[in-house]
Amino acid sequence: MNIVLLGAPGAGKGTQAEKMIEEWGIPHISTGDILRSSVQEGTPLGLQAKEYMDAGELVPDLVVIGLVKSRLGEPDADKGFILDGFPRTEAQAEALDEALAEMEKRIDAAISIDVDRDVIVERLTARRTCRDCGKIYSLINDPPADPAKCDECGGELHQRDDDTEATVRNRLEVYDRSTAPLVDYYRSKGVLHVLSGDRPVDAVFDDVRRIVEG
Numbered sequence: 001m002n003i004v005l006l007g008a009p010g011a012g013k014g015t016q017a018e019k020m021i022e023e024w025g026i027p028h029i030s031t032g033d034i035l036r037s038s039v040q041e042g043t044p045l046g047l048q049a050k051e052y053m054d055a056g057e058l059v060p061d062l063v064v065i066g067l068v069k070s071r072l073g074e075p076d077a078d079k080g081f082i083l084d085g086f087p088r089t090e091a092q093a094e095a096l097d098e099a100l101a102e103m104e105k106r107i108d109a110a111i112s113i114d115v116d117r118d119v120i121v122e123r124l125t126a127r128r129t130c131r132d133c134g135k136i137y138s139l140i141n142d143p144p145a146d147p148a149k150c151d152e153c154g155g156e157l158h159q160r161d162d163d164t165e166a167t168v169r170n171r172l173e174v175y176d177r178s179t180a181p182l183v184d185y186y187r188s189k190g191v192l193h194v195l196s197g198d199r200p201v202d203a204v205f206d207d208v209r210r211i212v213e214g
């Protein structure tokens with residue numbers, strides 16, 4: 001199944017994607033994760049992307065579209081994929097549809113996770129990620145035993161550079177302006193499912209399962 005996860009930053013897309021990988025083993029393609037690794041590795045792409053990311057602005061369409069197209073061409077994406085954080089603009093959504101049509105594929109479901117704004121700011125500023133295994137924690141809802149250390153692998157937990165309150169507010173504005181219209185885009189294609197994300201992770205995942213398993 002080919003799935004797009006929609007929803008503001010902090011809606012829980014990454015957390016649901018983790019559970020979907022565990023359950024169905026389909027690849028998780030997060031443009032944010034790909035860009036963050038490029039920044040860490042100091043590649044030309046990373047150097048270009050970093051200033052947009054730190055400001056909470058979108059990296060130019062051409063850059064991310066190229067990234068996703070080449071990732072979708074890898075063999076593991078043949079059995080389906082979860083796109084998380086892409087598309088974020090109408091131009092990206094159209095480019096995605098064109099690329100998929102060339103591969104005789106389509107998006108089967110766009111799952112939009114809705115969460116109240118104040119909850120998002122609180123969630124994002126409390127988010128910590130393991131530098132080694134990528135596991136996501138919340139200091140409020142899912143705190144690790146030691147706030148600096150991953151329960152799973154002992155790796156160092158850190159706060160993303162763009163999870164500070166000022167950048168989070170800008171990311172939300174960018175979302176409303178550029179990405180929220182994609183909900184209508186996918187509704188008009190008849191593949192949209194809207195879920196409330198103001199609930200425990202497992203309750204949201206029960207709905208995701210109903211969508212994926214039909």
Ligand code: AMP
Nearest residue numbers: 031032052053057058059064085086088
């Ligand atoms: P995320 O991890 O999805 O919240 O993405 C973190 C940051 O990476 C965003 O604030 C953007 O600067 C950049 N980014 C990720 N995905 C995209 C995309 N599809 N289009 C443009 N910029 C993106």
